[in-house]
Amino acid sequence: MEPEVEPGPVDDVLAVLHAEPGAVHVVRLRGAAVSPPGDVVEADLARESVDGVLQQLRELGCAQHGGIVLETLDTVVSAAAERAEEAVPGEGLDAVVWDELLARTGQGARLSATFVIMLTIACLLGAIGVVTNSPVTVVGAMVLGPEFGPLAALALAAVRRDGPMARSAGLALAVGFGIAVPVTAVAAAGARAVDAIPDNALTNLSGVEFVYQVGPFSLVVALLAGVAGMVALVAGEGSGVLVGVFISVTTVPAAGFVAVAVVLRDWPRAGGSLLQLVVNVVGIVIAGTVVLLLARASRRRRGLPEHLPRRRADR
Incomplete structure (x- = not known):
């Protein structure tokens, strides 16, 4: 997931991702976005947590002032990703995004x-x-x-x-x-x-x-x-x-x-x-x-x- 945000609310976006147990591999690319200008934040999310995170990002205005891009990852080899999957209740295949x-x-x-x-x-x-x-x-x-x-x-x-x-x-x-x-x-x-x-x-x-x-x-x-x-x-x-x-x-x-x-x-x-x-x-x-x-x-x-x-x- 890549929410494109302005410099102002980027800290709020990072706070949302850090508070989400299903979010891992959070990356902040300062000034990477050109139009609209701002930072780009990337994160891997357990499927069960995507819906809730999207709701919070919308409330922060990411969809209005920047953009939110969802991509499906077919293969992720990461112990942190496995822990994130286990930390979020439910099964990924059953989650409705x-x-x-x-x-x-x-x-x-x-x-x-x-x-x-x-x-x-x-x-x-x-x-x-x-x-x-x-x-x-x-x-x-x-x-x-x-x-x-x-x-x-x-x-x-x-x-x-x-x-x-x-x-x-x-x-x-x-x-x-x-x-x-x-x-x-x-x-x-x-x-x-x-x-x-x-x-x-x-x-x-x-x-x-x-x-x-x-x-x-x-x-x-x-x-x-x-x-x-x-x-x-x-x-x-x-x-x-x-x-x-x-x-x-x-x-x-x-x-x-x-x-x-x-x-x-x-x-x-x-x-x-x-x-x-x-x-x-x-x-x-x-x-x-x-x-x-x-x-x-x-x-x-x-x-x-x-x-x-x-x-x-x-x-």
């Missing part, structure tokens, strides 16, 4: 050309996978789909009661699917016009029935995927866990199937796919929200500091 979580979900919550393009390509792949009865292509569409970012942001917005973030994530999903599904439908109509998609294309879908057949396990899978995805985001786990989550849910393939089924006027399967999409979206958001609420409740029971950054920290 709200600023870090906001940074990870905030980017995916915004509507962008990249998000729309990737979602559209994923829907097209999903439609091709369904029409060709290719589970491999459908799984590829699942991995490519970027919709988990806005869904995680909706869960975080619910916990923080953050209306702007919820609207931003909802807009990304609405516009993204609002463009991806019609584009897929137009592509399907064009393919049908040149006989690339026969009228009976949806009669034999034994390999991809899970896309439009909604059952009790559809919600169970969505809930489990939502829990796993949010836990991975909270713990800062690698992308491998999230890829597994993407493969578990059928949001993008269901959206692509809706477009194809509408073009072929297969209304029962179109309705089933749409319901599958809704079940997965709702299940992921609910599960993610519950994970974050439980994380907050756990920290409160243990008397650990917790701070949910205000809106300005999201930018």
Whole structure:
């Protein structure tokens, strides 16, 4: 962590770090910052203590007059760091660093050309996978789909009661699917016009029935995927866990199937796919929200500091 501060409050920053048992390797670089001018203070923090230290640094005005930079250290070989980990209650993997979580979900919550393009390509792949009865292509569409970012942001917005973030994530999903599904439908109509998609294309879908057949396990899978995805985001786990989550849910393939089924006027399967999409979206958001609420409740029971950054920290 590197809080950039003016010369005046630097002693207060050092006092905060010296008083924190989870802080080690504190370094002060006098006059190192050029714009804005001031000192740079570096310190290694046990993950469990990051949230509380950030709150105190904000109260000192570091975020307004300088800056606070968080970096994850993959490997630290230090006896002092080990003692700091032991001195702070809780486990590092269970600690929620709200600023870090906001940074990870905030980017995916915004509507962008990249998000729309990737979602559209994923829907097209999903439609091709369904029409060709290719589970491999459908799984590829699942991995490519970027919709988990806005869904995680909706869960975080619910916990923080953050209306702007919820609207931003909802807009990304609405516009993204609002463009991806019609584009897929137009592509399907064009393919049908040149006989690339026969009228009976949806009669034999034994390999991809899970896309439009909604059952009790559809919600169970969505809930489990939502829990796993949010836990991975909270713990800062690698992308491998999230890829597994993407493969578990059928949001993008269901959206692509809706477009194809509408073009072929297969209304029962179109309705089933749409319901599958809704079940997965709702299940992921609910599960993610519950994970974050439980994380907050756990920290409160243990008397650990917790701070949910205000809106300005999201930018």
